[in-house]
Amino acid sequence: MSTLRDISELLARIEAPDAFATRRTTSADDLHLEVKGVGRIRWPISRTTARRVCAAGRPARFGLKEQTRFDPRVRDTFEIPKTRVRIDERRWRNTFRPMLDRVRRDLGLLDGTP
Known part of the structure; x- marks a missing residue:
């Protein structure tokens, strides 16, 4: 088997969403x-x-x-x-962290991925 074919087969096995970009917005209410x-x-x-x-x-x-x-x-x-x-990081984190989790999910990244 050729190296290119091996790589193609490995890439085809990856189970991830097709998204390579995402966009989210949130309120600035918690950004002090x-x-x-x-x-x-x-x-x-x-x-x-x-x-x-x-x-x-x-x-x-x-x-x-x-x-x-x-x-x-x-x-x-x-x-x-x-x-x-x-910046009141504690308050902002309450809004920002869940947003990062959504972005992570949108992109098919594993939980805990920075």
Whole structure:
């Protein structure tokens, strides 16, 4: 038997759904996000809150090493250091973990697969 035929037969024996992609959505109600200097972010984000979040950030860099630049004509956005952002992981996990389980099932992955 040829190697290619062996591989084809082995692949044909795999019992898994045909899905290679999936899409799920969930409510952000359990996503408790706080930004130092702004406070708790509520959904949907208001224009006032968006301005305060931008004010808490710094201009986002682009480029690599010595070519890194700050140029709002190229990238007019902000970034907030992770030390200023807090997510209530316990609450979010209550929503996110079951969603990951559904994604795992959709893709035919084994339970406990990271």
